[in-house]
Amino acid sequence: MAEEKLHEAIDAMKNSGVRITPQRHAILEHLIQSMSHPTADEIYKSLEGKFPNMSVATVYNNLRVFKEIGLVKELTYGDSSSRFDCVTTDHYHIICDDCGKIVDFHYPGLDEVETLAEQVTGFRVGDHRMEIYGKCPDCQKSKH
Amino acid sequence: MAEEKLHEAIDAMKNSGVRITPQRHAILEHLIQSMSHPTADEIYKSLEGKFPNMSVATVYNNLRVFKEIGLVKELTYGDSSSRFDCVTTDHYHIICDDCGKIVDFHYPGLDEVETLAEQVTGFRVGDHRMEIYGKCPDCQKSKH
DNA sequence: ACACTATTTATAAACATTACAAAGTAAGAA
DNA sequence: TTCTTACTTTGTAATGTTTATAAATAGTGT
Incomplete structure (x- = not known):
């Protein structure tokens, strides 16, 4: 693999x-x-x-x-x-605000967003990035 | 305003x-x-x-x-x-790979992505960011 | 194996950002 | 208003990441 x-x-x-x-x-x-x-x-x-x-x-x-x-x-x-x-497969990242842990997160992709962006802005779109921020399970437990 | x-x-x-x-x-x-x-x-x-x-x-x-x-x-x-x-209204950014220009780009928001991310990863999601990359109209014209 | 050119190395430099301590100032209390 | 206190600003030094440079080294096609 x-x-x-x-x-x-x-x-x-x-x-x-x-x-x-x-x-x-x-x-x-x-x-x-x-x-x-x-x-x-x-x-x-x-x-x-x-x-x-x-x-x-x-x-x-x-x-x-x-x-x-x-x-x-x-x-x-x-x-x-x-x-x-x-870069292997398409995936995004979800990041813990507290401890900084980064977890991969698979999602179908946001092709519609790219398409709409092309129409609205006139750019020729090649790529996009997205990150999600939150609190990971471990840090949720240790509620300080 | x-x-x-x-x-x-x-x-x-x-x-x-x-x-x-x-x-x-x-x-x-x-x-x-x-x-x-x-x-x-x-x-x-x-x-x-x-x-x-x-x-x-x-x-x-x-x-x-x-x-x-x-x-x-x-x-x-x-x-x-x-x-x-x-931070005023919800918007994303589209950025030119060539000249670096940043243009605001409004989009309904990606609440479903946040929701799915919560379910898949167990994070408590608070926020996300997204940028789209491409070639702006000006840089498309000046094809070098 | 040779030659050509890309790459590595070591070091210095550039750059953004932060840390710190002293001087200054906003904002509430008297 | 004036006083007081804690928060801010300032100037500078320090930190840390990333890049530039030039000489030495090593891939790759012939």
Whole structure:
């Protein structure tokens, strides 16, 4: 499953003429395997073991490359640092206001919204993002 | 119209026990009158004339206060700096991938999505945000 | 294996945002 | 009105993320 996605991603890179380096391989693998939505720094730290000499710049560079190919999406919430999410299936995120937990949330998609937006604004729409905010079950229990 | 909104905002501040300073008044006024979605720095610069001694910190401090009262929303896109939007009526934003222009876009709201999200994830939902991305009419013409 | 070019690395720089302490001021009480 | 107190502002320094740069390195097609 994860193997499969990794191969697909590598194929996408080949098709885009992007070189496959060990660092890129590892960053992608981490993004696919980790169920979380890591920051650039978290990725950097978690690969320190395998790549003691890897630079933070490499992480940022490659996340940008992945974004440009469309393999990865950047999530900019209120916090200081961006989070990165492997684009696999269409899904949205629901975020806890208290503890910051991010949970994937599948929804049919909002094609009608995109269509209406095109008509109203004259834009040619390519994409959209949505996040839902609330209080996760754990934080609801600990009502302080 | 703008006058009215300003008064409402000031009342909201009074009710929350937040002091009304000239700086806060000016920042709010600017946010309401400007049809754009300014960054903290843009607000700071545009008030240089009236408040030559105002600190950037004041702008940030007060934007945080306004956010806490619910008068203002912070918009974090891919760019480096956040943008701030006066909460008036429910609306979404459509953003040009090329030139970064932000256009307001009214839509009935996505209550069903919130409801479904509650059921699926167990969160208690409070809010959501959505942005649509595309190419604005101007940038469509100048096909480079 | 070679050559060409993209990529990595290390470091410094840029940038937005926050922290802090001292000076100033809004707002209610006397 | 004046006083008092706690909240705000200011100026500056610090923090933290992200980008720029140049030299060293390593993929990839031939």
